[in-house]
Amino acid sequence: MKDDLKYLSGFGCEFASEDERCPGSLPVGQNSPQKCPYGLYAEQLSGTAFTAPRLENKRSWLYRIRPSVTHEPFALLEDARGSLTCNWDEIPPNPNQMRWKPFDVPTRQDPEVDFIDGLHAICGAGDPRVRSGIAIHVYLCNASMHDKAFQNSDGDFLIVPQLGALQITTEFGKLRVEPNEIFVIQQGMRFSINVFGPSRGYILEVFDNHFQLPNLGPIGANGLANPRDFLTPVAWYEDREIQFKIVSKYQGRLFSCRQEHSPFDVVAWHGNYVPYKYDLDRFMVINSVSFDHCDPSIFTVLTCPSLKPGTAIADFVIFPPRWSVQEHTFRPPYYHRNCMSEFMGLIKGRYEAKEEGFQAGGASLHSMMTPHGPDARCFEAASNSKLAPERIADGTQAFMFESSLSLAVTNWAEKICHKLDEDYYKCWKGLVKHFDPNWKPADEQ
CATH class of the missing domain: 2.60.120.10 (Jelly Rolls)
Structure with a gap:
């Protein structure tokens, strides 16, 4: 059966729908009539406090055969x-x-x-x-x-x-x-x-x-x-x-x-909750780098904001197929320590920064201020590749749940599921010292 869908069109807007088998089941001009059409019950589902500001107020009216109580x-x-x-x-x-x-x-x-x-x-x-x-x-x-x-x-x-x-x-x-x-x-x-x-x-x-x-x-x-x-x-x-x-x-x-x-048994409904x-695939990617590297926040799909401006309880971020255009920079993600917690998953394909060990259906967690970044193989390849427009992540969809909270791991995840990769840290073991105190730019040699 093909699902009946309608466009949400925008967050904070008002929507309405009724089952085509019961035309007129959605009251017009009033939220809670004395007697609902078709003998239905009116029930409100509230997702915010009644007195939340209008732009943030979430609620929907459900017209149903029996109340959920x-x-x-x-x-x-x-x-x-x-x-x-x-x-x-x-x-x-x-x-x-x-x-x-x-x-x-x-x-x-x-x-x-x-x-x-x-x-x-x-x-x-x-x-x-x-x-x-x-x-x-x-x-x-x-x-x-x-x-x-x-x-x-x-x-x-x-x-x-x-x-x-x-x-x-x-x-x-x-x-x-x-x-x-x-x-x-x-x-x-x-x-x-x-x-x-x-x-x-x-x-x-x-x-x-x-x-x-x-x-x-x-x-x-x-x-x-x-x-x-x-x-x-x-x-x-x-x-x-x-x-x-x-x-x-x-x-x-x-x-x-x-x-x-x-x-x-909801015959009709209206509201914004x-x-x-x-x-x-409908995400519009923005990414062209002249130097340094854009932060992953440019890939945010949805956010759940905290009371602190610009800081999220949680962000949902994706790393979709895209053209990567750059100059004077290191193309993959930079090495990083972060005041946020980063949980990553892979829906399909091979994640560019860790193509071997990070698998679809698995996950990773980089906790607050725990260093992370590309593995040794990715670093060496990216450091020596020609900087030019390049298609990356084709056939791949990685994502990140990022949070301002310090996350604790459950007993099931660390011990019971037996899927924790004890050798994960080894992917950075191959990062060798390249430091040369006598280095000079090529035009000065």
Whole structure:
């Protein structure tokens, strides 16, 4: 089935949609009539405080067959794996450069693991109870969610599929999300994910604020991710009376409840608090270097700002296929120590600065002030290559979750998953001393 989509057109704008099977189900001229068309219930979903400034205020009205309050009490779900956590003190801190080989995905022959059961926390900081911080996860699954929905009461998910397409049903409608696309499902929105075989991907979760487009500053009105390329679903409902399981992530723990009907019974909706997806191929790259090197912030797709101007709780940054034009400079990324934490993943291809060890479906973490940069092989090749316009990263899509927070790694990521590359540090061992105290420019020799 082809998904019905509509352009998001811009963040902060107002959108509306109704299922074509029920024309006129969306009230016109008033938000909450005494009696909604078709006998529907009106329900508001708020993503910000009621009194947030108009440009920042997020809310949507849902016109649904039954209100979402009609469910049995929530009960704690025991997590036997212990891999979904926001306890950042379970193991001692580790400041070393860290790299993971591709995370194992359950196959078709393995027991069924759906999206919820396949969530594993890698690292994070902060506390969802005080609405401050982030968490980074991977999902590793091989089965669809059957008569089950998930809602994140702690924050927003930015989902980056790496292996396998996701068919996502939300209260707002349906979306199909392929690798090299991203999907943002915001706090409190219920959704269910169908997969078509072994599936793997990355998730950036923010507890505070929401993702938005970065300011462009001197770039001007055009460039990077354009608002028109973000898509949100068209209203779609199902009226099924069935035992349905709702799983809620609340204060870092999972809870479940039962209800007698599908939660995807929204016939019409309007507002500016919606799920959306974006095709990374639509990103407009800007990069021409006369000297030194541009900072990776020029590749920012979405940002979740902190209260400190110019500093993000989290940025989502990509390194897409592009022309690289430069002179009088070293083309690959510079060696770096940073007051930010940098988590990188690879959707496909070979990352230019570490072509051998950094693999699709794996990850790396360079913590605050931990030095990092191109491996020895990349440095030698780039130092001796001709500086000319060059196509780089064709067939490749690497990304970075960057945060101003100091991230702690979970026990699952460091010890249980058995994917941590203990030899990562060796990729810099070949960087030899080139220093010559008698060096002179060529025209003085």
